[in-house]
Amino acid sequence: MSSRIWARNRETRGKWPPRVSDNRQSPAKPALPVPAPFRRTKNKCLRRRFRVTVTRDRVILYRMTLAHATPAFHPHGAPSRLERTLAHARSAFPILARRNYLNSCSLGALSNRAEERLGDFTALWHELGAAAWYEHWWASLSDLRCRIEALFAAPDGTVALMPSTSACLASVTSSLDWKRRNRIVTTELDFPTLLYQWKVRPDVEMVVLESPDGVHIDPQQFADAVDERTLAIATSHVFFTTGAIQDLAAIAGIARRAGAYSLIDGYQGAGQVPVDLPATGVDFYTSGPLKWLCGGPGLAYLYVRDELIPQLEPTVTSWFATEDQFHFNPGEFRYHRDARRFELGTPALATVHTAIGGQEIVDEVGMAAIRAQNAALTERLVGRLGMAGFSLRVSDRPETRSAIVLVRHESPGDAVASLAERGIIVDSRPGVVRVSPHFYNTLDEVDETVEALAATV
Ligand SMILES: Cc1ncc(COP(=O)(O)O)c(C=O)c1O
Numbered sequence: 001m002s003s004r005i006w007a008r009n010r011e012t013r014g015k016w017p018p019r020v021s022d023n024r025q026s027p028a029k030p031a032l033p034v035p036a037p038f039r040r041t042k043n044k045c046l047r048r049r050f051r052v053t054v055t056r057d058r059v060i061l062y063r064m065t066l067a068h069a070t071p072a073f074h075p076h077g078a079p080s081r082l083e084r085t086l087a088h089a090r091s092a093f094p095i096l097a098r099r100n101y102l103n104s105c106s107l108g109a110l111s112n113r114a115e116e117r118l119g120d121f122t123a124l125w126h127e128l129g130a131a132a133w134y135e136h137w138w139a140s141l142s143d144l145r146c147r148i149e150a151l152f153a154a155p156d157g158t159v160a161l162m163p164s165t166s167a168c169l170a171s172v173t174s175s176l177d178w179k180r181r182n183r184i185v186t187t188e189l190d191f192p193t194l195l196y197q198w199k200v201r202p203d204v205e206m207v208v209l210e211s212p213d214g215v216h217i218d219p220q221q222f223a224d225a226v227d228e229r230t231l232a233i234a235t236s237h238v239f240f241t242t243g244a245i246q247d248l249a250a251i252a253g254i255a256r257r258a259g260a261y262s263l264i265d266g267y268q269g270a271g272q273v274p275v276d277l278p279a280t281g282v283d284f285y286t287s288g289p290l291k292w293l294c295g296g297p298g299l300a301y302l303y304v305r306d307e308l309i310p311q312l313e314p315t316v317t318s319w320f321a322t323e324d325q326f327h328f329n330p331g332e333f334r335y336h337r338d339a340r341r342f343e344l345g346t347p348a349l350a351t352v353h354t355a356i357g358g359q360e361i362v363d364e365v366g367m368a369a370i371r372a373q374n375a376a377l378t379e380r381l382v383g384r385l386g387m388a389g390f391s392l393r394v395s396d397r398p399e400t401r402s403a404i405v406l407v408r409h410e411s412p413g414d415a416v417a418s419l420a421e422r423g424i425i426v427d428s429r430p431g432v433v434r435v436s437p438h439f440y441n442t443l444d445e446v447d448e449t450v451e452a453l454a455a456t457v
Helices: 036-042 046-047 081-090 114-126 130-149 163-174 194-200 219-225 246-259 349-365 367-387 412-421 443-454
Strands: 050-054 061-063 159-160 182-187 207-211 232-235 260-264 282-287 300-304 406-407 425-429 432-435
Touching: 046 163, 061 246, 081 349, 114 130, 114 349, 130 159, 130 349, 163 260, 163 300, 182 194, 194 207, 194 232, 207 219, 219 232, 219 432, 232 246, 232 367, 246 260, 300 349, 349 367, 367 406, 367 443, 412 425, 412 432, 412 443, 432 443
Parallel strands: 182 207, 182 232, 232 260, 260 282
Antiparallel strands: 050 061, 159 300, 282 300, 406 432, 425 432
16 A cells, blocks of 8 residues: 555645545535445445545545554564554654653643644635635534544444533433433443533432442443433443443443433543444443543534434534524524434534544554553553552453553642652542553653652652
């Protein structure tokens, strides 16, 4: 495969409709021939690993994944392909040359690719003004939706661009039949915005499961809590409080068997843990570019299971949710046939562009490689912290451990400040220092952080 296809062409970037069969583009879309294997394929793996892009005069294939899941580090000999890929990806994040940045669970690092995409956006704004919408930005929205669908291994038309997780939850909530059932099962380990959706509604009964070990919720707890009054199980993919990864297929199955929905907050999941949403059977999944997808603040992603989409009509809505958006007819509203029926107005375009930049890197490295690298960094962190005598609030099983590592500490705020003086960026929550490496970090950075933390006790 020639190197020409690895990089986007500067001249035509942004003009490209990102998906051959995408009927969601602006009307002026050239129909060009597409190579037969790609036109025909329904093979998800193939579709995930390659992106077909049609320019005005040629068809270009992008390889989405540069590396496969192999051990993260070879202690001896030449660097492996994965090491080279990771080193290359690392060089795209300028902060890493200045700081030891281990706080991706709060905010993913900014890459120069994201900055470049943002620069393209502002340059077009200067150059074309509103005309940039039709030729470029409309396609960027579609590009991002498509990339996130690929990230979720989800069918076309199942992802909506939203302003925030809270907005996703509000929109989904408005589409459900609360007269039929009015109980939500959630947990004490979930992010507060999830619970707040229903805390403010006196008509909704919330069951908040407690974690026996302060780290996990056993799927059986969900099974015991759901009944014929339960409208949804609402919980996280990865708990921000403990980093524990939940079994989405088990949760979705429990909800489905009880006639309830599964609504998953995946903000701490997507980007650090591979997600195949159709395989799990979850009904709703929310995420966003802010953290593990390295795309910045101002946007969120809402996945809705495709069979559900035509059945749901959100009552919090916008002109982006209607099929005839450009008829500008206030007297008529028809829901979009795809997940855009959940959208809530013009997405934050600057973030759309930084998110595409971050997503390009994530796609190039590949989720399997990211998970393998993050697991290697996490195991090193957990092992070294244990040796240094720290008590951790993390899963005891590596397979359900993510790269969010909570370290019990007497004065977490002081420890974070002390590390910051040494150029190490981590975070704190009550009673804990939170360390969250990502694929762009190294084992040396992990070791340096443990050493610095040990000096704070
Ligand atoms: C698990 C989780 N959900 C949601 C959010 C943010 O929600 P919103 O996008 O509404 O600000 C965060 C952010 O910190 C989070 O960690």
